[in-house]
Amino acid sequence: MATERTLTIIKPDAVAAGHVGDIIKMFEANRFAIVAARLVNLSKKEAEGFYAVHRGKPFFESLTKFMSSGRALVMVLEGENAIARLREVMGATNPAHAAPGTVRKLYATSIERNAVHGSDGPETAAFEIGYFFPDVEPV
Numbered sequence: 273m274a275t276e277r278t279l280t281i282i283k284p285d286a287v288a289a290g291h292v293g294d295i296i297k298m299f300e301a302n303r304f305a306i307v308a309a310r311l312v313n314l315s316k317k318e319a320e321g322f323y324a325v326h327r328g329k330p331f332f333e334s335l336t337k338f339m340s341s342g343r344a345l346v347m348v349l350e351g352e353n354a355i356a357r358l359r360e361v362m363g364a365t366n367p368a369h370a371a372p373g374t375v376r377k378l379y380a381t382s383i384e385r386n387a388v389h390g391s392d393g394p395e396t397a398a399f400e401i402g403y404f405f406p407d408v409e410p411v
Contacts, residue, residue: 276354277307277411279400280362281389284342291379292345295388298375302361304349308405316340322403325396331384338384346404350411355397358390 282295299306314322319336326332349358363374367386370377380386391397398410 273352275350275352275411276394276397277348277350277401277408278354278358278391278397279389279404280347280349280358280391282345282347283385283387283389284338284344285381285385286379286387287343287345289379291387295375295379298361299347299349299358302351302357304351304354304358307348307350308408309345309347310404311343311345312404313343314340322400334384348401348405348408355391355393359392362388362390 280299282292286292286295296306312318316336319339320327320332323332323336323339326335351357361375363370363376363380365376365386366383367376367380368383370380375388376386379388391400394410401408401410
């Protein structure tokens with residue numbers, strides 16, 4: 273397996289609920305190294321830029337409004353097969369379908385307020401890392 277970097281966001285719902293430390297513990301327990309981290313409070317325009325791939329979809333407006341509603345912790349994680357492994361640790365987008373012990377099963381409250389974001393592939397990871405951390409290279 274190759275070492276990869278991926279982007280994750282602990283979303284405003286999880287930050288407001290005080291779950292940042294517990295989620296980071298889960299990442300570290302799963303052998304992810306934190307390469308970069310930044311606390312952000314996205315503007316609506318920044319959220320729209322980040323989620324531009326979803327523009328025109330029915331959930332775009334509510335997603336960008338939610339993502340700009342409060343503080344979020346953006347991180348670059350590194351590890352073996354990091355993209356796929358992080359998606360397993362996060363669990364299904366809909367917490368009702370997430371496996372027991374995953375971040376979303378433990379901390380998400382709905383399909384939109386699902387606690388975390390993670391890149392879904394190498395190209396997405398490269399774009400997302402560059403969006404928040406222009407000086408950090410994807411591996």
